[in-house]
Amino acid sequence: MRWKIRVGVLMALAFLIPAAPAMAQTEPSGLNEACQTVERKVYTDIRELVTIDLDTATNAEIRVLANQILAAANADSLPVLPDAVQERLDGTADDLRAFLKADVQNAWSTALRITVDRTLTGAGPNVKAAAQKALDDGSIDAFMAYLNDGLYAARELDCASQPTATPTSQPTSAPSATPSATTTVAPAPASSTSLGAAGGEGGGLPVTGADTATVAGIGGALLLLGGVGYVIGRRRRSRFVA
Template sequence: MRWKTPAGVLMALAFLIPAAPAVAQTESPGLNEACQTVERKVYKDIRELVTIDLDTATDVEVRVLANQILAAAKADSLPVLPDAIQERLDGTADDLRAFLKAGVQNAWSLALRVTVVRTLTGAGANVKAAAQKVLDDPGIDVYLDYLNNGLYAARALDCASQPTPTPSATPSATPSATPSATTTVAPTPAPSSSLGSPGGEGGGLPVTGADTATVAGIGGALLLLGGAGYLIGRRRRSPFVA
């Protein structure tokens, strides 16, 4: 029963130990695919986690080591390796020990190679050249050096060679020929009636000259005729009154 307490402690350490080296390996910022400054990603060297003798270590110690490697692989978002370790953790202790002694580095190397290939997507000329050089001369140390350093150096060269975008000129607004709703339009004056017409609106000019004399003469004649008629009438009525 005494072995259960150390096993529990070791299982807890399996998740705590990988966190410390990750903080210690924090690097200076780098550029991402869009040439934006980001925190540089550092891939863990899982060989540093193997601090036990796999031939003489207990099954518990072997299992703790496997969990530490699994945590580091997941933190680096590596393909292949996490599934391979989890498969052995679900199997027997002997299979897990044998995998850590011989198979883990092969699976890790394949995972790093796939990660290098992924950096080629949308890459510039310098990144493509650096990645191809790594793929032509493979190795765990070569992969790690590229992913942690070479990739960012090549990407900086690609970003520096990109042309600076020139701001496009904003076309000036062309005044519209159509008057706006607020434009005041002067009313067109209506043509007035002909000057001097008797029925025109606004009145014509006063009648003067020969037309005035004619009207005055006719009026005077009518007054004379009226006066004569009045006198004749009085004379005719006078005898009957007397």
């Protein structure tokens, strides 16, 4: 009866505080993919959760540890690892113990590698170089160092090298169609055709120059001819009377 109570207490603790070391970690802020300041995401080192001897631990203690690892993997949004742990939790106690002793680190390493690969999407040159270095190393320590520190350091360099956005130039205002009070508007020159409009409408100027001389000459000739005709006619009348 006592062992059942003990198992129940351990299971309750597993679900209430599944990943206490992860919750205790605090990190400064960092930059995200858009170069915005955000809180850093801290990945849990699952090795620190293993505080029991896997060979001598009871089945209840093994199950508690497996639930802690599952909670940490889900909190870190890791692929592969949560499904692998849950599959062993649904199996026998011996399979679960063997998985924790031999295979959990392999599944965790695969999950970390995939997570590092995901950071390459839209990454800058410094992030790509740091990620590739971790992938070439291939160790869990290299993956964890990159995800918790190296990624943010490289991202700061990439964001710092981006050109700063220059303010857009203000468009110049179009000149107003209505002249201001201080603006002197020059009168538009009238066309030559409006000066000699028929009928004299519109207050056109009198015709001058060559056209005026011609009219004056014709008028003088007509006056001269009229005078000559008057004199000749008068002489004829005088002769007739005499």
